[in-house]
Each structure stands twice: as C-alpha cells, then as structure tokens.
Amino acid sequence: MKHTRKMIPLYTRLCFRRILTSKESFLLCNQRYSQSLKSNPSHQVLVSTSDDIYTNLALEEWLYEKENLTDKSILFMWQNKPSVVIGRHQNPWLECNVPRLRDCGIDLARRISGGGCVYHDLGNLNCSFLKAKPLYNRRQNLDLVVRAITSRWDVDLQVNVREDIVLEGLYKVSGTASKLGKHNTFHHFTLLHDVNVENLEMALESPMKMGVQSKATESTRSRIKNLSECDFTIDFMSLVDVIGHQFYKEAGVQGEIEWINPKDESVFPGVSEIRKLAEGWEWKFGKTPKFSTNRTFTSDKLGTELSLICNFEKGRIHRAEIVCDCSIPTVKEYTDTLQRELLGQRLCREDLNQVLKVHDLSHLVRHEQLVIEWINQCCVQALCTGV
Numbered sequence: 001m002k003h004t005r006k007m008i009p010l011y012t013r014l015c016f017r018r019i020l021t022s023k024e025s026f027l028l029c030n031q032r033y034s035q036s037l038k039s040n041p042s043h044q045v046l047v048s049t050s051d052d053i054y055t056n057l058a059l060e061e062w063l064y065e066k067e068n069l070t071d072k073s074i075l076f077m078w079q080n081k082p083s084v085v086i087g088r089h090q091n092p093w094l095e096c097n098v099p100r101l102r103d104c105g106i107d108l109a110r111r112i113s114g115g116g117c118v119y120h121d122l123g124n125l126n127c128s129f130l131k132a133k134p135l136y137n138r139r140q141n142l143d144l145v146v147r148a149i150t151s152r153w154d155v156d157l158q159v160n161v162r163e164d165i166v167l168e169g170l171y172k173v174s175g176t177a178s179k180l181g182k183h184n185t186f187h188h189f190t191l192l193h194d195v196n197v198e199n200l201e202m203a204l205e206s207p208m209k210m211g212v213q214s215k216a217t218e219s220t221r222s223r224i225k226n227l228s229e230c231d232f233t234i235d236f237m238s239l240v241d242v243i244g245h246q247f248y249k250e251a252g253v254q255g256e257i258e259w260i261n262p263k264d265e266s267v268f269p270g271v272s273e274i275r276k277l278a279e280g281w282e283w284k285f286g287k288t289p290k291f292s293t294n295r296t297f298t299s300d301k302l303g304t305e306l307s308l309i310c311n312f313e314k315g316r317i318h319r320a321e322i323v324c325d326c327s328i329p330t331v332k333e334y335t336d337t338l339q340r341e342l343l344g345q346r347l348c349r350e351d352l353n354q355v356l357k358v359h360d361l362s363h364l365v366r367h368e369q370l371v372i373e374w375i376n377q378c379c380v381q382a383l384c385t386g387v
Contacts, residue, residue, distance in 0.1 A: 048262045091216035126188060145246075155230045165191070295309075302370060304374070317347065357376075
C-alpha cells in the first residue's frame, strides 16, 4: 500500500479537506435550514459541520425519527474523525480491536441500522438517503452516486449484485446498510476516497476470535481501494458537491447544499440526548448479543494447563469457569475466588483491571507466585482487556 502514515496520533495528522465557513455564513446556513423546515421543500441536501461520529449518527437518527418525509427526501452527508462503526446486531469484540481503539483514540459506535462493521476517518464520505417507506430504493441511491462520480471523473465504478459500489470490478469502496420504520427509512453507506488503509486494517483486526461462539452478525471482509488512487482530485468537498447536485438534478429541482450544525438544539430539539445515549457503554457494548469463549492455555515451563470458559450477556460476564490442573491448594483457592469476582463484571478495562490485577503474593512460594501470575495473564489474553 502507498499509505505510510504513522498510526499515532491519528486525529492530529488528519485534517479537514474543506474550508471552514465563517461564523456569519454558518449562522446564515442554520437560519436557512430552520426556515426550510417550516417551508418543507421536496428535497434537501444537508452536510454536517461536525466530524464527531456520535453527533452525526444522532442527527441522522433525529431526522429519521422526527422529519415528515411524506412529501420530501433528504440527502445527509458527513465525515468523521477516526472511528469504527458496528451494526446494530454485531459484537464489537469480534469485529474490531477494542483495546487498540482505546489506546489510539479511535471512537467506537453502534448504529441503529444492521449490516457490518466499517472504519471511518476524514478520508471517508458518509451518505444517508432519508425517504418515505414507499420510496425506499437502495439500488437507486447507489446508482445516483455512481452516475455523479463518473460524470466528473474517469473511473471504473459500478454497483454489484450485493449492492456494493466497486472500483475496477474488484475493490469495494462503499459499504451499505439501512433502517426501515413504519413510515420513514434511511439508507446509508460509505465512500472511501482517501482512507488510511493501515489504520483501517489495524482497527478491524480482532484479537478475540479464537474459541468464541456467537450468533451476532459477522462482517464480510473485502478488498478495498481509495477513489483518490484513480484521481487525486477526488476529495471530500468535490464529492459533496457532485453528489449533492446530482441528487437535485435527478429529482428535477433546484436547491442548495446546506451546511448545518448537528448540535443545534434550537433546530434539532432532543438531538443531544440521542447523542448521549449513542456514546454510552450500555448502547455500544451492552447491546451485544449473547456469546461465549472457551480457551485453553498450556505452560511447558510451569507444567500447567488452564481452561477458561466464560458466557457473556449484555456485555457482562454471566458465567465463568476456570480450571487449572495444578494441584496446589493455594492455586485452587485463587481460581475459585477469581471465578466469583469475575461474575457480573463488564467486559471492559476499568472493571476487569480491579479483578485481574496481581495482589501481594509475597507470602507464597515462588512456584505458586508464578502459576497465579500466569493464570492472570491467560485471563487477560482470553478477555482481551489490555490490562
């Protein structure tokens, strides 16, 4: 790959590829959108001024829940600083490297739509088509984007049978998902134009897949390629422009691309509460479907084998069984205590660090110390806590 950028710090080396609007034009834009809510135009193109994943997902949900889409449709576009977004029914520990995300300052979010796991950064454009249920048509939305891009740039872009946008017939540049309600729908997807591939691969490499049983939706890995590798002039601003105007063109109307503040409670009342829930542990991790892990570890040096079985519900340890073939009574006592203390703990660093930290073992003989320290290391590895 041609990407050689360092992994840390992520956000500081990434920057917006757009010119920020002045305060006056930004306020004017908000005022214009506020007025357009009342006039209820048939079509709108909105672009977020935020690069925060929770804020942008919150506004998308707000538009889906609150807008009357009976007589209009909305194209909402945004970009995010580095983040990983999983589908509603996915397991974050199996889809990405949760400890590394935390260490690298990469946000983790759960969508209200289904589908697979995707990586976002400022080299990725997100498009969301919000329409009334009778007008829901994923293929139509994807075709519109392909026509928009190929009308300006000479790139081999098409929609395949899986409804992915692919480049040169091989490389996936867009992942797609949707949400259908009683009246409203949204169909959203990504467009990779200059994403950091090294960070994408690092973020989506889970260390926990061994020995795990889960019924959560699994992502399908695909070969990817950035649009900018075909034409360096393809960037966030140019994509917003060409796709936004194509949206109006195919609707047969004239309109402006409106930059909006997704945090503005005067325009989007209640959006901050949606964001708060989206950022919370209970939504991101607590909504994970039930799963279990069964790992066996062997130490030739200590001559010991350890079996660890855990069942997880709502992101917490529901059952823990730790069996060590070491016959030393103090080791058996330790594993029994550890089993009890793990019950009910969230699968997160703050909770497990308190349980798995090594206590004062100075009163034990050296071999007992080594076995207990090894047991803790095995638990850390199996639970992927990065303690």
